[in-house]
Amino acid sequence: LMVGCSSGGNTSAPAAGEGGSGQAASTDEQEIQAKIGVVGFLSGSGAAYGEAQKAGLELALGELNEANKGKLKIELKFEDSAGEKEGAINAVNKLINQDNVVAIIGPTLSGEMFAAGPVANEAETPIFGISNTSEGINDIGEYVFRNSLPESIAIPTAMKAAVEKNGLKKVALIHASNDDFSVNGYKVMKATAEKLGLEITGEATFANGDVDFSAQLTKLKQTNPDALLVSALYKEGSMVVKKARELGFTGTILGGNGFNNPKVFEIAGPAAEGLIVATPFSPEKKDDKVQAFVKAFEAKYNKKPDQFAAQAYDSLYIMSQSLLAAGKAEREELRGQLAQLRDFTGVSGKLSFDEKRNPIGDAVVVVAKEGKFVPFE
Numbered sequence: 001l002m003v004g005c006s007s008g009g010n011t012s013a014p015a016a017g018e019g020g021s022g023q024a025a026s027t028d029e030q031e032i033q034a035k036i037g038v039v040g041f042l043s044g045s046g047a048a049y050g051e052a053q054k055a056g057l058e059l060a061l062g063e064l065n066e067a068n069k070g071k072l073k074i075e076l077k078f079e080d081s082a083g084e085k086e087g088a089i090n091a092v093n094k095l096i097n098q099d100n101v102v103a104i105i106g107p108t109l110s111g112e113m114f115a116a117g118p119v120a121n122e123a124e125t126p127i128f129g130i131s132n133t134s135e136g137i138n139d140i141g142e143y144v145f146r147n148s149l150p151e152s153i154a155i156p157t158a159m160k161a162a163v164e165k166n167g168l169k170k171v172a173l174i175h176a177s178n179d180d181f182s183v184n185g186y187k188v189m190k191a192t193a194e195k196l197g198l199e200i201t202g203e204a205t206f207a208n209g210d211v212d213f214s215a216q217l218t219k220l221k222q223t224n225p226d227a228l229l230v231s232a233l234y235k236e237g238s239m240v241v242k243k244a245r246e247l248g249f250t251g252t253i254l255g256g257n258g259f260n261n262p263k264v265f266e267i268a269g270p271a272a273e274g275l276i277v278a279t280p281f282s283p284e285k286k287d288d289k290v291q292a293f294v295k296a297f298e299a300k301y302n303k304k305p306d307q308f309a310a311q312a313y314d315s316l317y318i319m320s321q322s323l324l325a326a327g328k329a330e331r332e333e334l335r336g337q338l339a340q341l342r343d344f345t346g347v348s349g350k351l352s353f354d355e356k357r358n359p360i361g362d363a364v365v366v367v368a369k370e371g372k373f374v375p376f377e
């Protein structure tokens, strides 16, 4: 712990009889200095996720350091994992052992968290996922937290809405088989389809890095589904959507968390129209807290925040609240405070956490319309 404000370098208690200034040099007045590491997908095929997270965190950082003046000063140390498990492991090791951070936010992908989470857990350093939506993240260990709504909540919400409104009966599934999140999302889609009594007409896979999806999509289209369910990150996912439309598929397309980024519109273009996804955050939400955040974000970055920015922003507020409650920047104390978190209202809605530190919250279903996501109603 570093002392933020000192009186002439003398931190010992004033000698008896020396008083009279009325200003006790109480330890309560010391500003907590907290260095937090961030591991993000900041370069490569999913860099737009990491960039959005960095933007959300930096906006929150400015606001919090202003609001907490004299009490808490947070410093963020960013590391780029490039969406790679090895990259995430190296970043986590460096942040813990070299930079001596009190906690880590990230990494971006569930697969990265599955690889790097155990490293932080072993080192008894809190690690806080802000976009890991796979099942099993919190099972890594008791130092692992997240505020990202799991696919198991988001996908069924979107599928139910699509079945109701678009009258789906038959679905085909496609997913990236070499990405933990995409595989988990696919499993949730399949289980939900079965639960809702939908017929599964066909299934196909691809790998992250692929650029040609025509063979799989041609085959799936021939099975004549009402909807195509896509579990993928934004780059491949958007190319799949685009190709499906090019091949003449006119049914519903529904995706998982990977689609919650504006890059979808850049890559898929007009083919994105009608795409349905669930998200815990929409910048269109008529809510004072959300609108204040959107306004501040737009003023700083000249664009609207996406869900990745929103959950990143919320995470730093959670850290701030927990550090202030801990009264010091210490890993074990912080872990204890994070574990006690039961309810938190952020820009991505009201979250509560179960005993396994899993977030429980509501997803809203959105649909792509003229270059942006709007409520699906």
Ligand code: VAL
Binding pocket: 049, 108, 109, 110, 111, 131, 132, 133, 134, 181, 182, 233, 257, 258, 259
């Ligand atoms: N939510 C996904 C994951 O957990 C991506 C889109 C960040 O890996």
